[in-house]
Amino acid sequence: MAYGFARALNRPAVVTATEGPGVTNLATGIGAAYKGYVPIISISGAQELWVREKDASQDIDQVTLCRPITKWAYSIPAVTKIQEALRRAFRVALAEPLGPVHLDVSRDLLLEQTEAEPIAPSAYRPTSLPSCSATELDRAAELIAQAKRPILLAGGGVLRENALGALQLLAEATGIPVATLQYHPDAFPTTHALALGPLGRNGWSSANRAMPEADVVVALGAHLDLFSTTFKYGIISRDAKLIHHSPVATDIGVVFPVAQAVVGSTLSFIQGLSERLRRRISTQWEWTSVAKLRREWDEERKRLLDYGARPILPPVVAHAMREALPADGIMIVDAGNAGKHMRVFMDTHRPDSFMYISDWGSVGAGLPIAMGAKLARPKQPVMAAVGDMGMMCNIGELETAVRERIPVVCVVYNDRGLGNERAFQKELYGGRLFGVDYGDVDFGALARVFGAHGERITDAAALVPAIKRALDSGLPAVVDVVIDQNTLAPVVYKTTS
Secondary structure (H helix, E strand, O other): OHHHHHHHHOOOEEEEEOOOHHHHHHHHHHHHHHHHOOOEEEEEEEOOHHHOOOOOOOOOOHHHHHHHHOOEEEEOOOHHHHHHHHHHHHHHHOOOOOOOEEEEEEHHHHOOOOOOOOOOHHHOOOOOOOOOOHHHHHHHHHHHHHOOOEEEEEOHHHHHOOOHHHHHHHHHHHOOOEEEOOOOHHHOOOOOOOEEEEOOOOOOHHHHHHHHHOOEEEEEOOOOOHHHHOOOOOOOOOOOEEEEEEOOHHHOOOOOOOOEEEEOOHHHHHHHHHHHHHHHOOOOOOOOOHHHHHHHHHHHHHOOOOOOOOOEOHHHHHHHHHHHOOOOOEEEEOOOHHHHHHHHHOOOOOOOOEEEOOOOOOOOOHHHHHHHHHHHOOOOOEEEEEEHHHHHHOOOHHHHHHHOOOOOEEEEEEOOEOHHHHHHHHHHOOOOOOOOEOOOOOHHHHHHHHOOEEEEEOOHHHHHHHHHHHHHOOOOEEEEEEEOOOOOOOOOOOOOO
């Protein structure tokens, strides 16, 4: 939930837990925040000082446990250090690369008194990123000006710095098409006329067909991930010149050698390029037809839709979800087969409208992330695409959603098992299946037991009305959809080189 809250608002979130098992229960979410550059401050209890190191109940070395998955982990030693530690926690979490911090503090310290230290954030940490170097911007602009087939590749930095408006101006002024990294298709909404869509496995063919033709790729605000690029040449041409911008210097040159590295704020990079390219170019690039590529992609997607098939096909569910969710809605996709199908049909209209547990892929995150996003943006509808086993992982949070009146909608792709694992076993092990089939759980009925709105759907024609009823219910809601087990999203991306 803290992850979803922080991602939805692009600001830090705080989560608390008890000692011992409370901390180990946090570990998966903290790991997700570490991999996804999400600023979360986790604060846990700890054993009183007098029983530490005596093998007391629930006593473990929590700081050592958290160190590999946080930017900083610290056990506060005295009441006089509490406020200093909190200031450092926010300073570290909000410094690039953003990420989680963990503090633990024993009850005996929490019962003490101390004088308040009212220090404004700007007095103890920077509140803006440094601008990009003029020299690096000059070199990047010169490479772009010489390009015949440039592409812009937008990453999460565009969202975190609210830089979409500047990016749209750059694209429209130059005519350069824009692809996105897979985890952030809303970094350049796919409804824009120059949008190619997300790259990579389970990405869009409009992006995957255009990108190998590019002679200059401008990755901006970008952490190049495996599923967008395969970490090998093919989607990005070996002959292309890569201009890699990131607010984080250590992200650059990790996967591919670069023709030009640029470090600094994403907004300053985009604005700096716009200014320089305006002086260097007199006409727009028109080397590819984005409209044609998108029309062809739309035709590909339509061929996946068969509303008469029984059981319901997963692409039909994804298409119905996009149709039912208003343009200002937020879509959360869980890890697994359901999320892969959803990506194919997830046209984005605006920034901060799509969320995935980036670079972590922990199944079961969809419902709690959706709840956090809804708390952050209560006026916007929030929907999650979740597999049946993903829903089972955190089914208890339906009670939290009902109790706290958090009206999110979960659409469960129910194939009675582990669809993603089934796909991998068919792809890699000759179709020999092991441990992927489970019983038939009616999650709509379970939702009603919790006090939520719940329905089970077996007819494709009933999908959109059911999802709209769930959105209109004003309650936490589950739409359980019985889907075909054997319509599986690709789990391997095949390149020609």
